[in-house]
Amino acid sequence: MIEVQDLVRRYGDLVAVDGLNLSVRRGEVMGLLGPNGAGKTTTLRILCGCLGPSSGSVQIAGFDLATESRQARASLGYLPEQPPLYDDMSVAEFLDYAARLRAVARAERADAVERAMERTGLLEVRHRLIGQLSKGFRQRVGLAQALVHRPAVLVLDEPTSGLDPAQMASMRELIADLRGESTIVLSTHLLSEATSMCDRVTILAGGRRVATGTEEELRAQLLDGQRVRIEITGELAACSEALGKLEAVRSVDLGDRAITLTLTQGTPDTLAAVNSVAAAFGLVSSRPADGLEELFLRAVDPQ
Amino acid sequence: MIWHIARRELLVRLRSPFAWVVAGTWLAVQGLMFTLILGLYLQAGSGAADLEQEGLPLLSGLIEPLYSAQSLLLLLFMPLLSMSLLAAEQRGGTLSLLLSSPVSTLEVVLGKWLGLLGYVSCLLFVGGALAPITLVVFGDPPLAPMAGAALGLLLLAAALSALGLLASALSGSQLVAAVVTWTTSLGLWLLAVLEAGDGPFAALGRHGSLLVHTRSFGRGLVDGTDVTWLIAFAFVALLAAWQRLESWRWR
Numbered sequence: 374m375i376e377v378q379d380l381v382r383r384y385g386d387l388v389a390v391d392g393l394n395l396s397v398r399r400g401e402v403m404g405l406l407g408p409n410g411a412g413k414t415t416t417l418r419i420l421c422g423c424l425g426p427s428s429g430s431v432q433i434a435g436f437d438l439a440t441e442s443r444q445a446r447a448s449l450g451y452l453p454e455q456p457p458l459y460d461d462m463s464v465a466e467f468l469d470y471a472a473r474l475r476a477v478a479r480a481e482r483a484d485a486v487e488r489a490m491e492r493t494g495l496l497e498v499r500h501r502l503i504g505q506l507s508k509g510f511r512q513r514v515g516l517a518q519a520l521v522h523r524p525a526v527l528v529l530d531e532p533t534s535g536l537d538p539a540q541m542a543s544m545r546e547l548i549a550d551l552r553g554e555s556t557i558v559l560s561t562h563l564l565s566e567a568t569s570m571c572d573r574v575t576i577l578a579g580g581r582r583v584a585t586g587t588e589e590e591l592r593a594q595l596l597d598g599q600r601v602r603i604e605i606t607g608e609l610a611a612c613s614e615a616l617g618k619l620e621a622v623r624s625v626d627l628g629d630r631a632i633t634l635t636l637t638q639g640t641p642d643t644l645a646a647v648n649s650v651a652a653a654f655g656l657v658s659s660r661p662a663d664g665l666e667e668l669f670l671r672a673v674d675p676q
Numbered sequence: 677m678i679w680h681i682a683r684r685e686l687l688v689r690l691r692s693p694f695a696w697v698v699a700g701t702w703l704a705v706q707g708l709m710f711t712l713i714l715g716l717y718l719q720a721g722s723g724a725a726d727l728e729q730e731g732l733p734l735l736s737g738l739i740e741p742l743y744s745a746q747s748l749l750l751l752l753f754m755p756l757l758s759m760s761l762l763a764a765e766q767r768g769g770t771l772s773l774l775l776s777s778p779v780s781t782l783e784v785v786l787g788k789w790l791g792l793l794g795y796v797s798c799l800l801f802v803g804g805a806l807a808p809i810t811l812v813v814f815g816d817p818p819l820a821p822m823a824g825a826a827l828g829l830l831l832l833a834a835a836l837s838a839l840g841l842l843a844s845a846l847s848g849s850q851l852v853a854a855v856v857t858w859t860t861s862l863g864l865w866l867l868a869v870l871e872a873g874d875g876p877f878a879a880l881g882r883h884g885s886l887l888v889h890t891r892s893f894g895r896g897l898v899d900g901t902d903v904t905w906l907i908a909f910a911f912v913a914l915l916a917a918w919q920r921l922e923s924w925r926w927r
Contacts (some may be wrong), residue, residue, distance in 0.1 A: 375761055385926075420774075421772075421775075421776040422775060422776055422830060422925075423771075423772050423775040423776050423925065424926075425925040425926045443778045444702070444778070446777060446778045447778035451772065451773075451774070451776040452750065453769065453772045455769040456769075457768075457769050457770040457771070457772045457773035458768075458770065459684075459688070459768070459770060460768075461688055461692065462688070470680070470684055471773065471777075473677075473680040474677070474680060474681075474773065474774070474777040474778075474779055475777055475778065476677075518773065528776075634732075655830055
Protein backbone atom coordinates (compact mmCIF):
# COMPACT_ATOMS: atom_id res chain seq x y z
CA MET A 374 0.00 0.00 0.00
CA ILE A 375 2.95 2.32 0.71
CA GLU A 376 6.27 1.86 -1.02
CA VAL A 377 9.17 4.15 -0.24
CA GLN A 378 12.40 3.70 -2.15
CA ASP A 379 15.76 5.34 -1.52
CA LEU A 380 14.11 8.40 -0.04
CA VAL A 381 16.44 11.30 0.67
CA ARG A 382 15.54 14.72 2.04
CA ARG A 383 18.10 17.43 2.61
CA TYR A 384 17.69 20.80 4.29
CA GLY A 385 20.77 22.56 2.99
CA ASP A 386 23.71 20.54 4.33
CA LEU A 387 21.58 18.62 6.80
CA VAL A 388 20.37 15.22 5.62
CA ALA A 389 17.08 14.65 7.45
CA VAL A 390 16.16 11.42 5.65
CA ASP A 391 19.01 9.36 4.27
CA GLY A 392 18.17 6.62 1.76
CA LEU A 393 15.06 5.31 3.49
CA ASN A 394 13.30 2.21 2.15
CA LEU A 395 9.95 1.29 3.59
CA SER A 396 7.12 -1.01 2.61
CA VAL A 397 3.76 -1.03 4.38
CA ARG A 398 1.23 -3.72 3.57
CA ARG A 399 -2.51 -3.16 3.11
CA GLY A 400 -4.35 -2.91 6.43
CA GLU A 401 -1.15 -2.85 8.44
CA VAL A 402 -0.34 -0.41 11.25
CA MET A 403 3.28 0.67 10.88
CA GLY A 404 4.98 2.73 13.55
CA LEU A 405 7.90 5.03 12.90
CA LEU A 406 9.90 5.15 16.09
CA GLY A 407 12.86 7.30 16.88
CA PRO A 408 14.16 10.14 18.98
CA ASN A 409 13.61 13.79 18.05
CA GLY A 410 15.46 14.61 14.85
CA ALA A 411 15.39 11.01 13.61
CA GLY A 412 13.52 12.02 10.44
CA LYS A 413 10.04 10.77 11.38
CA THR A 414 8.10 13.99 10.72
CA THR A 415 10.06 14.72 7.54
CA THR A 416 9.27 11.22 6.26
CA LEU A 417 5.57 11.58 7.05
CA ARG A 418 5.39 15.05 5.46
CA ILE A 419 6.90 13.61 2.31
CA LEU A 420 4.45 10.68 2.37
CA CYS A 421 1.46 13.03 2.44
CA GLY A 422 2.76 15.37 -0.25
CA CYS A 423 3.43 18.37 2.00
CA LEU A 424 7.16 18.17 1.37
CA GLY A 425 9.05 17.21 -1.75
CA PRO A 426 11.86 14.64 -1.54
CA SER A 427 15.41 15.50 -2.64
CA SER A 428 15.47 12.10 -4.34
CA GLY A 429 13.77 8.73 -4.18
CA SER A 430 10.22 7.67 -4.86
CA VAL A 431 7.00 7.20 -2.91
CA GLN A 432 3.95 5.23 -3.97
CA ILE A 433 0.65 5.56 -2.13
CA ALA A 434 -2.08 3.03 -2.95
CA GLY A 435 -0.36 2.32 -6.25
CA PHE A 436 -0.03 5.97 -7.27
CA ASP A 437 3.34 7.60 -7.66
CA LEU A 438 3.43 10.70 -5.48
CA ALA A 439 5.55 12.61 -8.01
CA THR A 440 3.65 11.84 -11.21
CA GLU A 441 0.15 11.01 -9.90
CA SER A 442 0.17 13.36 -6.95
CA ARG A 443 -3.53 14.19 -6.96
CA GLN A 444 -4.66 10.54 -6.94
CA ALA A 445 -2.05 9.65 -4.33
CA ARG A 446 -3.17 12.52 -2.06
CA ALA A 447 -6.84 11.62 -2.57
CA SER A 448 -5.99 8.20 -1.13
CA LEU A 449 -4.59 9.47 2.14
CA GLY A 450 -5.57 11.35 5.25
CA TYR A 451 -2.97 13.23 7.27
CA LEU A 452 -2.93 14.32 10.88
CA PRO A 453 0.18 16.41 11.55
CA GLU A 454 1.59 16.82 15.05
CA GLN A 455 -0.21 20.16 15.26
CA PRO A 456 -3.74 19.43 13.95
CA PRO A 457 -4.59 21.71 11.00
CA LEU A 458 -7.69 23.38 12.39
CA TYR A 459 -9.51 26.65 11.72
CA ASP A 460 -10.51 28.05 15.10
CA ASP A 461 -13.21 30.23 13.52
CA MET A 462 -15.20 27.29 12.13
CA SER A 463 -17.51 24.91 13.95
CA VAL A 464 -16.59 21.23 14.02
CA ALA A 465 -19.28 20.27 11.49
CA GLU A 466 -18.41 23.15 9.14
CA PHE A 467 -14.72 22.32 9.26
CA LEU A 468 -15.31 18.65 8.51
CA ASP A 469 -17.60 19.62 5.65
CA TYR A 470 -14.80 21.82 4.28
CA ALA A 471 -12.28 18.98 4.71
CA ALA A 472 -14.65 16.63 2.85
CA ARG A 473 -14.96 19.16 0.02
CA LEU A 474 -11.16 19.47 -0.21
CA ARG A 475 -10.89 15.67 -0.30
CA ALA A 476 -13.32 15.61 -3.24
CA VAL A 477 -16.11 13.72 -1.43
CA ALA A 478 -19.14 13.79 -3.75
CA ARG A 479 -21.85 16.29 -2.80
CA ALA A 480 -24.47 13.55 -2.26
CA GLU A 481 -22.20 11.68 0.17
CA ARG A 482 -20.73 14.67 1.98
CA ALA A 483 -23.26 15.00 4.80
CA ASP A 484 -23.06 11.28 5.58
CA ALA A 485 -19.26 11.35 5.46
CA VAL A 486 -19.13 14.23 7.96
CA GLU A 487 -21.69 12.54 10.22
CA ARG A 488 -19.79 9.26 10.14
CA ALA A 489 -16.45 10.94 10.90
CA MET A 490 -17.96 12.77 13.88
CA GLU A 491 -19.58 9.60 15.18
CA ARG A 492 -16.37 7.65 14.74
CA THR A 493 -14.33 10.16 16.72
CA GLY A 494 -16.93 11.03 19.35
CA LEU A 495 -17.53 14.57 18.19
CA LEU A 496 -21.33 14.57 17.83
CA GLU A 497 -21.83 16.41 21.14
CA VAL A 498 -19.54 19.29 20.07
CA ARG A 499 -20.53 19.46 16.40
CA HIS A 500 -21.79 23.06 16.64
CA ARG A 501 -19.00 24.34 18.88
CA LEU A 502 -16.30 26.56 17.43
CA ILE A 503 -13.02 24.66 17.18
CA GLY A 504 -11.22 27.48 18.97
CA GLN A 505 -13.28 26.74 22.09
CA LEU A 506 -12.44 23.02 22.25
CA SER A 507 -10.08 21.27 24.67
CA LYS A 508 -6.81 19.79 23.45
CA GLY A 509 -8.29 16.28 23.43
CA PHE A 510 -11.27 17.29 21.31
CA ARG A 511 -9.03 19.29 18.96
CA GLN A 512 -6.95 16.17 18.39
CA ARG A 513 -10.16 14.23 17.65
CA VAL A 514 -11.22 16.86 15.12
CA GLY A 515 -7.76 16.52 13.57
CA LEU A 516 -8.26 12.77 13.27
CA ALA A 517 -11.82 13.23 11.94
CA GLN A 518 -10.62 15.50 9.11
CA ALA A 519 -8.00 12.89 8.20
CA LEU A 520 -10.55 10.09 7.86
CA VAL A 521 -13.63 11.96 6.62
CA HIS A 522 -13.11 10.66 3.08
CA ARG A 523 -12.35 7.08 4.25
CA PRO A 524 -8.81 7.09 2.90
CA ALA A 525 -6.90 3.94 2.08
CA VAL A 526 -3.91 5.32 3.97
CA LEU A 527 -3.82 7.27 7.23
CA VAL A 528 -0.67 9.16 8.18
CA LEU A 529 -0.59 10.22 11.83
CA ASP A 530 2.30 12.24 13.23
CA GLU A 531 2.61 11.70 16.98
CA PRO A 532 -1.17 11.42 17.44
CA THR A 533 -0.98 11.20 21.23
CA SER A 534 1.59 13.96 21.70
CA GLY A 535 0.63 16.55 24.33
CA LEU A 536 -2.45 14.66 25.54
CA ASP A 537 -3.11 13.73 29.17
CA PRO A 538 -3.14 9.99 30.01
CA ALA A 539 -6.93 9.65 29.65
CA GLN A 540 -6.94 11.48 26.31
CA MET A 541 -3.96 9.39 25.20
CA ALA A 542 -5.83 6.16 25.97
CA SER A 543 -8.89 7.44 24.16
CA MET A 544 -6.86 8.39 21.07
CA ARG A 545 -5.18 4.97 21.07
CA GLU A 546 -8.61 3.33 21.19
CA LEU A 547 -9.75 5.42 18.23
CA ILE A 548 -6.70 4.39 16.23
CA ALA A 549 -7.16 0.74 17.22
CA ASP A 550 -10.74 1.01 15.91
CA LEU A 551 -9.37 1.98 12.49
CA ARG A 552 -7.11 -1.06 12.30
CA GLY A 553 -7.87 -3.10 9.20
CA GLU A 554 -9.98 -0.35 7.65
CA SER A 555 -7.08 1.84 6.56
CA THR A 556 -3.38 1.26 6.28
CA ILE A 557 -1.91 3.38 9.05
CA VAL A 558 1.54 4.89 9.42
CA LEU A 559 2.10 6.68 12.69
CA SER A 560 5.11 8.17 14.36
CA THR A 561 5.96 8.16 18.02
CA HIS A 562 8.99 8.44 20.21
CA LEU A 563 7.53 6.04 22.78
CA LEU A 564 8.59 2.43 22.34
CA SER A 565 5.73 1.08 24.44
CA GLU A 566 3.21 2.98 22.30
CA ALA A 567 4.79 1.72 19.08
CA THR A 568 4.83 -1.92 20.14
CA SER A 569 1.31 -1.84 21.60
CA MET A 570 -0.38 -0.02 18.70
CA CYS A 571 1.52 -1.21 15.65
CA ASP A 572 1.82 -4.47 13.77
CA ARG A 573 5.35 -3.57 12.79
CA VAL A 574 7.74 -0.84 13.82
CA THR A 575 10.49 0.89 11.88
CA ILE A 576 13.17 2.43 14.05
CA LEU A 577 14.81 5.53 12.60
CA ALA A 578 17.95 7.26 13.78
CA GLY A 579 19.75 10.09 12.01
CA GLY A 580 17.42 9.77 9.03
CA ARG A 581 18.32 6.12 8.50
CA ARG A 582 16.40 2.95 9.15
CA VAL A 583 17.94 1.01 12.02
CA ALA A 584 15.49 -1.88 12.13
CA THR A 585 12.02 -2.91 10.96
CA GLY A 586 9.73 -5.63 12.16
CA THR A 587 7.49 -6.98 14.86
CA GLU A 588 8.62 -6.77 18.47
CA GLU A 589 10.39 -10.13 18.23
CA GLU A 590 11.98 -9.31 14.89
CA LEU A 591 13.22 -6.00 16.25
CA ARG A 592 14.76 -7.74 19.21
CA ALA A 593 16.61 -10.11 16.89
CA GLN A 594 17.74 -7.27 14.60
CA LEU A 595 18.92 -5.14 17.48
CA LEU A 596 20.93 -7.92 19.11
CA ASP A 597 24.11 -6.86 17.37
CA GLY A 598 26.56 -6.02 20.12
CA GLN A 599 23.95 -6.84 22.74
CA ARG A 600 23.91 -9.28 25.60
CA VAL A 601 22.30 -12.72 26.01
CA ARG A 602 21.80 -14.50 29.30
CA ILE A 603 22.22 -18.32 29.21
CA GLU A 604 21.06 -20.65 31.98
CA ILE A 605 22.16 -24.30 31.95
CA THR A 606 22.05 -27.32 34.23
CA GLY A 607 25.62 -28.44 33.39
CA GLU A 608 29.05 -27.09 34.19
CA LEU A 609 29.10 -23.29 33.79
CA ALA A 610 32.85 -22.94 33.30
CA ALA A 611 33.05 -25.58 30.56
CA CYS A 612 30.06 -24.12 28.76
CA SER A 613 31.52 -20.65 29.06
CA GLU A 614 34.79 -21.84 27.51
CA ALA A 615 32.93 -23.51 24.63
CA LEU A 616 30.81 -20.44 23.98
CA GLY A 617 33.87 -18.19 24.10
CA LYS A 618 35.27 -20.02 21.08
CA LEU A 619 32.34 -18.97 18.89
CA GLU A 620 33.19 -16.27 16.37
CA ALA A 621 29.97 -14.37 17.09
CA VAL A 622 30.73 -14.09 20.80
CA ARG A 623 32.74 -11.04 21.79
CA SER A 624 32.96 -11.71 25.52
CA VAL A 625 31.71 -14.12 28.15
CA ASP A 626 30.81 -13.13 31.68
CA LEU A 627 30.60 -16.08 34.04
CA GLY A 628 28.12 -15.58 36.85
CA ASP A 629 27.07 -17.75 39.81
CA ARG A 630 24.02 -19.19 38.09
CA ALA A 631 24.21 -18.06 34.47
CA ILE A 632 26.48 -16.96 31.67
CA THR A 633 26.07 -13.56 30.01
CA LEU A 634 27.41 -13.27 26.46
CA THR A 635 28.05 -10.17 24.43
CA LEU A 636 27.49 -10.88 20.75
CA THR A 637 29.28 -9.36 17.79
CA GLN A 638 26.48 -10.21 15.37
CA GLY A 639 22.86 -10.25 16.30
CA THR A 640 21.30 -12.43 13.63
CA PRO A 641 18.93 -15.29 14.49
CA ASP A 642 21.67 -17.63 13.17
CA THR A 643 24.03 -16.36 15.83
CA LEU A 644 21.51 -17.08 18.53
CA ALA A 645 20.91 -20.54 17.09
CA ALA A 646 24.65 -21.27 17.19
CA VAL A 647 24.87 -20.10 20.79
CA ASN A 648 21.85 -22.18 21.78
CA SER A 649 23.21 -25.23 20.02
CA VAL A 650 26.48 -25.07 22.00
CA ALA A 651 24.63 -24.40 25.26
CA ALA A 652 22.24 -27.30 24.58
CA ALA A 653 25.12 -29.72 25.10
CA PHE A 654 25.40 -28.38 28.66
CA GLY A 655 21.68 -28.70 29.48
CA LEU A 656 20.26 -25.43 28.23
CA VAL A 657 17.43 -24.16 30.43
CA SER A 658 16.89 -20.72 28.95
CA SER A 659 18.49 -18.29 26.54
CA ARG A 660 17.13 -14.77 26.45
CA PRO A 661 18.27 -11.21 25.88
CA ALA A 662 19.80 -9.72 28.98
CA ASP A 663 18.43 -6.29 28.03
CA GLY A 664 14.83 -5.17 27.60
CA LEU A 665 13.63 -3.86 24.25
CA GLU A 666 13.78 -0.33 25.64
CA GLU A 667 17.54 -0.65 26.28
CA LEU A 668 18.06 -2.22 22.86
CA PHE A 669 16.16 0.64 21.26
CA LEU A 670 18.14 3.27 23.14
CA ARG A 671 21.44 1.66 22.17
CA ALA A 672 20.30 1.34 18.56
CA VAL A 673 19.38 5.01 18.18
CA ASP A 674 22.35 6.26 20.18
CA PRO A 675 25.26 3.79 20.11
CA GLN A 676 27.40 6.16 22.23
CA MET B 677 -11.92 22.96 -5.67
CA ILE B 678 -11.32 26.65 -6.38
CA TRP B 679 -14.92 27.34 -5.45
CA HIS B 680 -14.66 25.43 -2.14
CA ILE B 681 -11.61 27.45 -1.09
CA ALA B 682 -13.17 30.75 -2.24
CA ARG B 683 -16.41 29.89 -0.42
CA ARG B 684 -14.55 29.33 2.86
CA GLU B 685 -12.80 32.69 2.48
CA LEU B 686 -16.13 34.42 2.00
CA LEU B 687 -17.97 32.60 4.79
CA VAL B 688 -15.21 33.17 7.31
CA ARG B 689 -15.12 36.88 6.54
CA LEU B 690 -18.86 37.13 6.99
CA ARG B 691 -18.46 36.00 10.60
CA SER B 692 -15.17 37.62 11.43
CA PRO B 693 -15.54 40.65 13.75
CA PHE B 694 -12.40 42.14 12.22
CA ALA B 695 -13.82 41.89 8.69
CA TRP B 696 -17.04 43.56 9.89
CA VAL B 697 -15.10 46.37 11.55
CA VAL B 698 -13.17 46.91 8.30
CA ALA B 699 -16.39 46.74 6.27
CA GLY B 700 -18.18 49.16 8.64
CA THR B 701 -15.30 51.64 8.54
CA TRP B 702 -15.04 51.33 4.78
CA LEU B 703 -18.76 51.97 4.25
CA ALA B 704 -18.81 54.85 6.76
CA VAL B 705 -15.87 56.56 5.04
CA GLN B 706 -17.42 55.83 1.66
CA GLY B 707 -20.73 57.40 2.73
CA LEU B 708 -18.97 60.40 4.21
CA MET B 709 -16.96 60.95 1.04
CA PHE B 710 -20.09 60.69 -1.09
CA THR B 711 -21.87 63.26 1.09
CA LEU B 712 -18.91 65.63 0.96
CA ILE B 713 -18.39 65.31 -2.80
CA LEU B 714 -22.11 65.66 -3.47
CA GLY B 715 -22.26 68.70 -1.15
CA LEU B 716 -19.34 70.36 -2.93
CA TYR B 717 -20.88 69.61 -6.30
CA LEU B 718 -24.25 71.06 -5.32
CA GLN B 719 -22.62 74.08 -3.67
CA ALA B 720 -20.64 74.81 -6.83
CA GLY B 721 -23.85 74.86 -8.85
CA SER B 722 -26.26 76.21 -6.24
CA GLY B 723 -29.39 77.69 -7.69
CA ALA B 724 -28.92 76.10 -11.04
CA ALA B 725 -31.89 74.10 -12.21
CA ASP B 726 -29.82 71.95 -14.48
CA LEU B 727 -26.28 71.56 -13.23
CA GLU B 728 -24.88 70.18 -16.45
CA GLN B 729 -26.24 73.10 -18.39
CA GLU B 730 -24.62 75.48 -15.91
CA GLY B 731 -21.22 74.11 -16.91
CA LEU B 732 -20.75 71.65 -14.07
CA PRO B 733 -20.38 68.31 -15.79
CA LEU B 734 -21.63 65.43 -13.70
CA LEU B 735 -18.76 63.28 -14.88
CA SER B 736 -15.87 65.45 -13.73
CA GLY B 737 -17.76 67.06 -10.86
CA LEU B 738 -19.17 63.96 -9.24
CA ILE B 739 -18.41 60.59 -10.83
CA GLU B 740 -14.64 61.09 -11.17
CA PRO B 741 -14.11 62.30 -7.57
CA LEU B 742 -16.27 59.45 -6.33
CA TYR B 743 -14.22 56.99 -8.35
CA SER B 744 -10.97 58.43 -6.98
CA ALA B 745 -12.29 58.20 -3.44
CA GLN B 746 -13.23 54.54 -3.93
CA SER B 747 -9.79 53.82 -5.42
CA LEU B 748 -8.09 55.35 -2.39
CA LEU B 749 -10.29 53.31 -0.07
CA LEU B 750 -9.24 50.16 -1.92
CA LEU B 751 -5.61 51.17 -1.57
CA LEU B 752 -5.97 51.78 2.16
CA PHE B 753 -8.16 48.83 3.15
CA MET B 754 -7.01 46.03 0.87
CA PRO B 755 -3.84 45.25 2.90
CA LEU B 756 -6.00 44.72 5.99
CA LEU B 757 -8.21 42.28 4.14
CA SER B 758 -5.52 40.39 2.27
CA MET B 759 -2.88 40.05 4.99
CA SER B 760 -4.32 36.83 6.44
CA LEU B 761 -4.88 34.97 3.17
CA LEU B 762 -1.83 32.70 3.31
CA ALA B 763 0.12 34.11 6.27
CA ALA B 764 -2.56 32.82 8.66
CA GLU B 765 -2.44 29.39 7.01
CA GLN B 766 1.33 29.31 7.53
CA ARG B 767 1.12 30.51 11.12
CA GLY B 768 -1.84 28.32 12.07
CA GLY B 769 -0.41 25.14 10.56
CA THR B 770 -3.46 24.69 8.32
CA LEU B 771 -1.37 24.77 5.17
CA SER B 772 -0.72 21.04 5.64
CA LEU B 773 -4.47 20.44 5.21
CA LEU B 774 -4.37 22.13 1.80
CA LEU B 775 -1.08 20.63 0.68
CA SER B 776 -2.04 17.07 1.64
CA SER B 777 -5.46 17.32 -0.05
CA PRO B 778 -5.96 16.52 -3.73
CA VAL B 779 -5.84 20.23 -4.53
CA SER B 780 -3.15 21.91 -6.60
CA THR B 781 -1.31 24.91 -5.23
CA LEU B 782 -2.63 26.91 -8.20
CA GLU B 783 -6.18 26.10 -7.12
CA VAL B 784 -5.36 27.23 -3.59
CA VAL B 785 -4.03 30.56 -4.88
CA LEU B 786 -6.97 31.15 -7.21
CA GLY B 787 -9.51 30.14 -4.58
CA LYS B 788 -8.04 32.52 -2.01
CA TRP B 789 -7.84 35.34 -4.54
CA LEU B 790 -11.40 34.89 -5.79
CA GLY B 791 -12.72 34.63 -2.23
CA LEU B 792 -11.19 37.97 -1.30
CA LEU B 793 -12.20 39.55 -4.60
CA GLY B 794 -15.78 38.40 -4.02
CA TYR B 795 -15.83 39.97 -0.57
CA VAL B 796 -14.33 43.26 -1.79
CA SER B 797 -16.77 43.32 -4.72
CA CYS B 798 -19.61 43.03 -2.20
CA LEU B 799 -18.21 46.04 -0.34
CA LEU B 800 -17.74 48.02 -3.55
CA PHE B 801 -20.90 47.21 -5.43
CA VAL B 802 -23.44 46.15 -2.80
CA GLY B 803 -22.37 48.21 0.21
CA GLY B 804 -21.25 51.04 -2.04
CA ALA B 805 -24.36 51.03 -4.24
CA LEU B 806 -25.86 53.98 -2.33
CA ALA B 807 -23.99 56.58 -4.38
CA PRO B 808 -24.93 55.37 -7.88
CA ILE B 809 -28.51 54.60 -6.81
CA THR B 810 -28.88 58.14 -5.42
CA LEU B 811 -27.54 59.58 -8.66
CA VAL B 812 -29.85 57.46 -10.80
CA VAL B 813 -32.92 58.23 -8.67
CA PHE B 814 -32.36 61.97 -8.31
CA GLY B 815 -30.54 62.75 -11.53
CA ASP B 816 -29.84 61.52 -14.95
CA PRO B 817 -26.20 60.39 -14.83
CA PRO B 818 -24.45 58.98 -17.90
CA LEU B 819 -24.58 55.21 -17.34
CA ALA B 820 -21.73 54.18 -19.65
CA PRO B 821 -19.04 56.17 -17.76
CA MET B 822 -20.42 54.81 -14.49
CA ALA B 823 -20.06 51.26 -15.82
CA GLY B 824 -16.52 52.12 -16.94
CA ALA B 825 -15.70 53.38 -13.45
CA ALA B 826 -17.13 50.19 -11.93
CA LEU B 827 -14.94 48.11 -14.25
CA GLY B 828 -11.92 50.18 -13.24
CA LEU B 829 -12.62 49.58 -9.55
CA LEU B 830 -13.07 45.85 -10.13
CA LEU B 831 -9.77 45.62 -12.02
CA LEU B 832 -7.97 47.66 -9.36
CA ALA B 833 -9.43 45.40 -6.65
CA ALA B 834 -8.30 42.34 -8.63
CA ALA B 835 -4.76 43.71 -8.96
CA LEU B 836 -4.49 44.77 -5.31
CA SER B 837 -5.97 41.45 -4.08
CA ALA B 838 -3.33 39.59 -6.07
CA LEU B 839 -0.59 41.83 -4.65
CA GLY B 840 -1.92 41.28 -1.12
CA LEU B 841 -2.02 37.53 -1.69
CA LEU B 842 1.59 37.57 -2.86
CA ALA B 843 2.69 39.56 0.21
CA SER B 844 0.78 37.14 2.42
CA ALA B 845 2.55 34.22 0.74
CA LEU B 846 5.95 35.83 1.19
CA SER B 847 5.63 36.37 4.92
CA GLY B 848 4.36 34.27 7.80
CA SER B 849 3.46 37.49 9.63
CA GLN B 850 0.15 39.18 8.82
CA LEU B 851 1.50 42.54 9.94
CA VAL B 852 4.51 42.30 7.63
CA ALA B 853 2.21 41.19 4.79
CA ALA B 854 -0.04 44.23 5.34
CA VAL B 855 2.89 46.65 5.48
CA VAL B 856 4.42 45.14 2.31
CA THR B 857 1.10 45.46 0.45
CA TRP B 858 0.63 49.04 1.67
CA THR B 859 4.10 50.25 0.77
CA THR B 860 4.17 48.48 -2.59
CA SER B 861 0.74 49.63 -3.70
CA LEU B 862 1.24 53.21 -2.46
CA GLY B 863 4.68 53.28 -4.09
CA LEU B 864 3.24 52.11 -7.38
CA TRP B 865 0.42 54.66 -7.02
CA LEU B 866 2.79 57.55 -6.34
CA LEU B 867 5.03 56.69 -9.28
CA ALA B 868 2.59 58.94 -11.15
CA VAL B 869 4.46 62.02 -9.84
CA LEU B 870 7.38 61.10 -12.12
CA GLU B 871 5.14 61.30 -15.13
CA ALA B 872 5.49 65.07 -15.40
CA GLY B 873 9.29 64.92 -15.75
CA ASP B 874 11.52 63.87 -18.62
CA GLY B 875 13.58 60.86 -19.55
CA PRO B 876 13.40 57.33 -18.23
CA PHE B 877 11.82 58.36 -14.94
CA ALA B 878 8.89 59.88 -16.79
CA ALA B 879 8.52 56.65 -18.73
CA LEU B 880 8.60 54.75 -15.45
CA GLY B 881 5.84 56.97 -14.10
CA ARG B 882 3.81 56.62 -17.28
CA HIS B 883 4.11 52.87 -17.57
CA GLY B 884 4.58 51.69 -14.00
CA SER B 885 2.11 53.74 -11.99
CA LEU B 886 -1.11 52.19 -10.72
CA LEU B 887 -2.71 55.65 -10.69
CA VAL B 888 -1.86 56.33 -14.33
CA HIS B 889 -3.40 53.02 -15.37
CA THR B 890 -6.60 53.44 -13.37
CA ARG B 891 -7.51 57.14 -13.57
CA SER B 892 -8.99 57.05 -17.06
CA PHE B 893 -11.76 54.71 -15.86
CA GLY B 894 -13.00 57.52 -13.61
CA ARG B 895 -13.50 59.69 -16.70
CA GLY B 896 -15.56 56.96 -18.27
CA LEU B 897 -12.77 55.87 -20.60
CA VAL B 898 -12.02 52.18 -20.88
CA ASP B 899 -8.57 52.02 -22.42
CA GLY B 900 -7.42 48.63 -23.67
CA THR B 901 -3.85 49.32 -22.52
CA ASP B 902 -4.99 50.05 -18.96
CA VAL B 903 -7.21 46.96 -18.87
CA THR B 904 -4.33 44.81 -20.13
CA TRP B 905 -1.87 46.40 -17.68
CA LEU B 906 -4.11 45.72 -14.68
CA ILE B 907 -4.87 42.15 -15.76
CA ALA B 908 -1.15 41.52 -16.37
CA PHE B 909 -0.35 43.00 -12.94
CA ALA B 910 -2.79 40.61 -11.25
CA PHE B 911 -1.56 37.71 -13.37
CA VAL B 912 2.11 38.26 -12.48
CA ALA B 913 1.32 38.65 -8.77
CA LEU B 914 -0.79 35.47 -8.78
CA LEU B 915 1.92 33.59 -10.66
CA ALA B 916 4.52 34.70 -8.12
CA ALA B 917 2.21 33.74 -5.21
CA TRP B 918 1.66 30.33 -6.80
CA GLN B 919 5.39 29.76 -7.21
CA ARG B 920 5.98 30.86 -3.64
CA LEU B 921 3.37 28.39 -2.37
CA GLU B 922 4.84 25.63 -4.53
CA SER B 923 8.31 26.42 -3.17
CA TRP B 924 7.14 25.62 0.37
CA ARG B 925 7.25 21.95 -0.58
CA TRP B 926 10.94 22.28 -1.38
CA ARG B 927 12.21 24.45 1.47
